[in-house]
Amino acid sequence: EVQLVQSGAEVKKPGESLKISCKGSGYSFTTYWIGWVRQRPGEGLEWMGNIYPGDSDTKYSPSFQGQVTISADKSINTAYLQWSSLKASDTAMYYCARLSGGFPHYFEHWGQGTLVTVSS
Amino acid sequence: DIQMTQSPSSLSASVGDRVTITCRAGQSISTFLGWYQQRPGKAPNLLIYTASSLQSGLPSRFSGSGSGTDFTLTISNLQPEDSATYYCQQSHSTLLTFGGGTKVEIK
Numbered sequence: 001e002v003q004l005v006q007s008g009a010e011v012k013k014p015g016e017s018l019k020i021s022c023k024g025s026g027y028s029f030t031t032y033w034i035g036w037v038r039q040r041p042g043e044g045l046e047w048m049g050n051i052y053p054g055d056s057d058t059k060y061s062p063s064f065q066g067q068v069t070i071s072a073d074k075s076i077n078t079a080y081l082q083w084s085s086l087k088a089s090d091t092a093m094y095y096c097a098r099l100s101g102g103f104p105h106y107f108e109h110w111g112q113g114t115l116v117t118v119s120s
Numbered sequence: 121d122i123q124m125t126q127s128p129s130s131l132s133a134s135v136g137d138r139v140t141i142t143c144r145a146g147q148s149i150s151t152f153l154g155w156y157q158q159r160p161g162k163a164p165n166l167l168i169y170t171a172s173s174l175q176s177g178l179p180s181r182f183s184g185s186g187s188g189t190d191f192t193l194t195i196s197n198l199q200p201e202d203s204a205t206y207y208c209q210q211s212h213s214t215l216l217t218f219g220g221g222t223k224v225e226i227k
Contacts, residue, residue, distance in 0.1 A: 035216070037164075044221040045156075045164065045207055059214055062121065095163055104170070104211035106154040110163040 004111035019082035022096030029077040030054035033099040126219035143208035152212040
C-alpha cells in the first residue's frame with residue numbers, strides 16, 4: 001500500500017527557518033515524482049513544485065521559485081520542503097503527494113498534511 | 121502558467137440530484153485534466169484523470185468529460201458523502217495548476 005507520512009504541525013515565528021518532511025513507503029520511491037501543495041486557511045490548492053527523487057530533478061511554480069526549497073533523500077525515502085525565513089503569509093496546510101507514473105501527472109496519493117503556523 | 125477557472129464557486133443541491141461543475145482552461149490542454157474531491161479537514165483525493173477516466177474503486181456516479189479548454193465533472197444521484205470541495209487540475213504543462221474550487225453543499 002502506498003503511504004506518504006508527513007511530519008507534525010509546526011508553530012514558528014516570522015524570520016525563522018523550517019524544514020518539513022514527507023516519507024514514502026509501499027512503492028519505489030526513486031521512480032515517481034513527489035509534489036508539494038499549499039492550502040491557506042479557507043482557500044484553494046496551490047501547486048508549489050515537484051521533485052524526482054531518483055536524480056533530484058526539481059520543478060517549481062513561478063509563484064514559489066526562490067521562496068522555498070524542495071529536496072529529497074532517497075536513502076531514507078523522504079522528501080522535504082524548507083523555508084529560510086518564514087513570513088506570516090506562509091501560514092497554511094502543506095500537503096505532499098505522489099504523482100502518477102509517466103506523463104501526464106496527477107496527484108495520485110496524498111500525505112495527511114502538515115499545518116504550519118507562523119505568528120509572532 | 122495555464123489559468124484554470126471553475127464555476128460555480130459554490131452550489132447547493134439535494135440528495136439524488138444531478139450536479140455539474142465546469143472548468144475552463146486558459147489555453148487548450150487536450151484531455152490533460154484531473155478532478156479532485158476534498159472533504160472538510162481531509163487531504164484531496166483524485167477522482168478523475170485524463171478528463172474522463174474514473175479512478176479505480178470510486179463510485180460510477182462521478183463522471184468527467186471535455187477536451188481542449190472546456191471540461192465538466194458530473195455527479196449523478198448526489199449523496200450526502202459528496203459534500204466537499206471539488207478542484208480541477210491541468211497536467212498539460214509541467215507547471216501544474218489547479219482551479220479555484222467548487223464547494224458542493226447538500227440541502
